[in-house]
Amino acid sequence: MGLRFYKSFKILPGVRMNVSKSGISWTLGSKAVKLNTGKRGTYLNVSVPKTGLSWRERLDKKDNKKKASTKVETLKQNEDYKEIIEQYKKENDFIINLHKYADNVVTKEDFINHLNEVEGDSLKNSLQLVIDGDKNTLDALIENYINSIELPYEFKIEYQVEDSVLFIDLDLPEIETFNSQYPALSSSGEMVIKNKNQNTLKQQYSQAVISLAIYLAANFFNLTPFIERIILSGYSQRRNKDGDLIDEYLFSFKFNRLKMETVDLTSINKPYDFILNFENRINLSTSFNFKAITPYQLKENSSDNEDNSYLNEAIQGLKNLGYKSTEINLIVDKLKPLNLSSTDEYLKAALIELNKIK
Structure with a gap:
């Protein structure tokens, strides 16, 4: 079994130069849509990641090399195209x-x-x-x-x-x-x-x-x-x-x-x-x-945490009392500006607000 030599160089985003024994070719595009051009011709490759679907067509072939297609083949080809397009959209x-x-x-x-x-x-x-x-x-x-x-x-x-x-x-x-x-x-x-x-x-x-x-x-x-x-x-x-x-x-x-x-x-x-x-x-x-x-920044948040530590403890206390997160979330913004000096004060204020919405 002969060894195959192949190497790919990234030139620009979306552009690669491919070197092999058969010569140099260029690949343009993303994983899903690629255009490959070399001495063997220019090919369009379309694939849909994680689906196994792919499609390849030579773009520079001459008209006299095209094969006639039956209506059945054309319909099937159109369905394949539609499937690829749908998978691409997904x-x-x-x-x-x-x-x-x-x-x-x-x-x-x-x-x-x-x-x-x-x-x-x-x-x-x-x-x-x-x-x-x-x-x-x-x-x-x-x-x-x-x-x-x-x-x-x-x-x-x-x-x-x-x-x-x-x-x-x-x-x-x-x-x-x-x-x-x-x-x-x-x-x-x-x-x-x-x-x-x-x-x-x-x-x-x-x-x-x-x-x-x-x-x-x-x-x-x-x-x-x-x-x-x-x-x-x-x-x-x-x-x-x-x-x-x-x-x-x-x-x-x-x-x-x-x-x-x-x-x-x-x-x-x-x-x-x-x-x-x-x-x-x-x-x-x-x-x-x-x-x-x-x-x-980390330092910004550290000071925020110190300021809100009592509030955070009060929130945890409400959870321990059986209040749901959906209920607590309704009053948190009202508690933040209060700048209270203890967990108990925040807890009392929270219970008052919770009673208001019941």
Whole structure:
């Protein structure tokens, strides 16, 4: 068996030079839509990730080499094209609405109920460590989850846990890695590949990365009820005035567990509008251009935690008294500005507010 020599060099985003014994060829496009040109001709390759569906056609073949097709073959080909287009739409929807594929955030009560249901001391002890936020257990949960994530684009996560707050630094996928083309049927029933206009591409990219942030926040909350807040900041590599690549933060969000517990993620059709319900730093123009922002910092939150420690303890006290997260969430915003000096004072104020809404 002879060895096959093949090497691929990335020249620009979406452009690769392929070197083999048969010569040099070029590949343009994304994983789903590729254009390959070399001495053997120019081919269009369309594949749908995770489906096994693919389609390949030579674009530069001469008319006298075309074979006649029967009506049955044409109909079958059109059905195949439609299936590829439909699968492409599903894949694209998955990317821009990723949050809908995350489980809704569960409450601490759900964890405790599960603890009471499981059998075996070893399993109970392990689950108790999860609920209590044991450092080693928490690190193992977070790192295992990060390593298990499989999405159709590259990103990087760094994290830090401070008290009950999880800080996430998210290196976002670049817009160049998103499909700038899509398959469609022409009026004659042939498969054609069209280019997305820049506005559509930027709109889909902005929705995709915000959706990614919501997706990650929900999944991190579901690892342990110990995490009460998540501060997630996303950044990307962009060129400055001198042409140098630098990291610029595009958004920074403060996710509150109590609010997230009340949300049906599948009902979120506009991730940008949803994220405005939380403390945020994001500057997205009407033409879907992200402007650089300054993210929330660890020190900022440390002072916030000191100021709100009594409130956090009061909230936990309400949960221990049997109040549901949906009820507590209705009064939290009213308690924050009070600046009370003890947990008992916050608890009394909370009970007064809860009685008002009954």
